[in-house]
Amino acid sequence: MFTKLIEKLKKNYTTLVFTEGADPRILEAASRLKREDILQPLLIGDVQEVRQAARAGGFDIADIRIVDPLHYRRMDELVDKMVELRKGKLSPEECRGLLQKGNYFGTMLVKLGVADCLLGGATYSTADTVRPALQLIRTKPGHRIVGSCFILTRGSGSSAELLAMGDCAINIKPDEDELAEIAVETAECAKLFGIDPQVAFLSYSTKGSGKGEDVDKMRRAAQTAKQARPDLMIEGELQFDAAVSPEVAQTKCKGLPVAGHANTFIFPDINAGNIGYKIAQRLGGFEAYGPILLGLNAPINDLSRGCNAEEVYYMAIITAGLR
Numbered sequence: 221m222f223t224k225l226i227e228k229l230k231k232n233y234t235t236l237v238f239t240e241g242a243d244p245r246i247l248e249a250a251s252r253l254k255r256e257d258i259l260q261p262l263l264i265g266d267v268q269e270v271r272q273a274a275r276a277g278g279f280d281i282a283d284i285r286i287v288d289p290l291h292y293r294r295m296d297e298l299v300d301k302m303v304e305l306r307k308g309k310l311s312p313e314e315c316r317g318l319l320q321k322g323n324y325f326g327t328m329l330v331k332l333g334v335a336d337c338l339l340g341g342a343t344y345s346t347a348d349t350v351r352p353a354l355q356l357i358r359t360k361p362g363h364r365i366v367g368s369c370f371i372l373t374r375g376s377g378s379s380a381e382l383l384a385m386g387d388c389a390i391n392i393k394p395d396e397d398e399l400a401e402i403a404v405e406t407a408e409c410a411k412l413f414g415i416d417p418q419v420a421f422l423s424y425s426t427k428g429s430g431k432g433e434d435v436d437k438m439r440r441a442a443q444t445a446k447q448a449r450p451d452l453m454i455e456g457e458l459q460f461d462a463a464v465s466p467e468v469a470q471t472k473c474k475g476l477p478v479a480g481h482a483n484t485f486i487f488p489d490i491n492a493g494n495i496g497y498k499i500a501q502r503l504g505g506f507e508a509y510g511p512i513l514l515g516l517n518a519p520i521n522d523l524s525r526g527c528n529a530e531e532v533y534y535m536a537i538i539t540a541g542l543r
């Protein structure tokens with residue numbers, strides 16, 4: 221799954237900012253990425269603290285740049301640019317205060333082109349990782365919102381199972397139009413990982429078997445997505461069993477092409493999505509890569525705070541490789 225992305229990266233010289241430079245998982249991944257010549261990590265943090273953490277973990281970071289926001293020579297430039305971007309919402313003093321922190325500082329390094337992309341969230345919460353990007357980088361032209369998806373894999377080689385799930389991390393209660401956009405973006409992201417997307421809008425109801433406003437929302441969101449992208453295989457609303465089990469689909473909604481074969485799942489809200497992907501990851505034996513941010517105007521991604529060094533390594537490759 222990662223071979224092509226790694227090949228592409230080795231031909232470019234991509235600088236990726238890690239906002240939590242002293243975290244041992246970040247240091248392990250960064251030293252491996254540098255050693256394998258995949259990308260150029262840039263670690264944010266206090267230089268002594270980062271070096272000490274690297275020594276303690278036995279990670280070679282000799283050729284990796286460390287930048288401390290408290291001693292950054294272009295700080296005034298960052299402050300001016302951030303004030304301009306926040307359009308009267310923050311004073312210069314407030315911007316300078318926020319820029320002492322790795323999340324805002326790293327995001328501004330991407331905005332100014334000092335770095336190409338960013339990965340954070342090993343210790344910052346998703347909200348604290350994503351908020352600077354929403355405020356300073358904003359959505360891509362033509363997009364209403366920034367959403368997210370996870371790519372899940374189980375097994376290896378030709379028998380590997382690949383799934384996509386959205387939005388498990390950003391939009392708390394997306395409306396119909398937002399769900400339709402999340403679905404289209406998740407399907408496009410799935411394709412980049414070799415998934416032929418069969419999209420199911422999930423619910424507690426299958427094609428009208430249950431009633432309620434969330435059922436109506438998922439049915440209408442599926443219709444909107446189908447209208448927007450008739451080329452994609454989309455169905456909804458479906459219960460999870462009807463989405464993945466051909467036998468159940470036969471009983472509950474016979475004759476729908478996606479039902480029983482779905483591999484791209486759109487959840488009604490973040491409760492369902494976040495719980496759902498973590499069940500697949502922790503009990504279902506899937507590796508989970510994400511949240512991969514969708515519709516953001518620069519490659520910035522978040523990690524789960526429960527991540528390990530290998531997940532950081534692969535998320536860095538995804539972040540740099542999908543730009």
Ligand SMILES: CC(C)(COP(=O)(O)OP(=O)(O)OC[C@H]1O[C@@H](n2cnc3c(N)ncnc32)[C@H](O)[C@@H]1OP(=O)(O)O)[C@@H](O)C(=O)NCCC(=O)NCCS
Nearest residue numbers: 346347350351354355359365366367388389390391392494
């Ligand atoms: C993503 C999230 C942090 C944004 O909300 P917030 O911090 O309250 O930020 P605000 O609502 O103040 O929005 C900040 C800016 O981002 C914009 N924004 C918020 N959500 C956005 C989205 N999904 N897409 C695009 N822009 C968005 C707002 O319009 C606002 O712009 P402005 O300040 O220029 O007016 C919030 O939706 C959230 O907490 N989501 C859940 C994260 C989480 O806990 N996930 C579970 C673990 S993965």
Ligand SMILES: CC(=O)OP(=O)(O)O
Nearest residue numbers: 346389523524525526
């Ligand atoms: C994606 C996610 O759930 O992040 P965290 O585990 O950091 O809350």
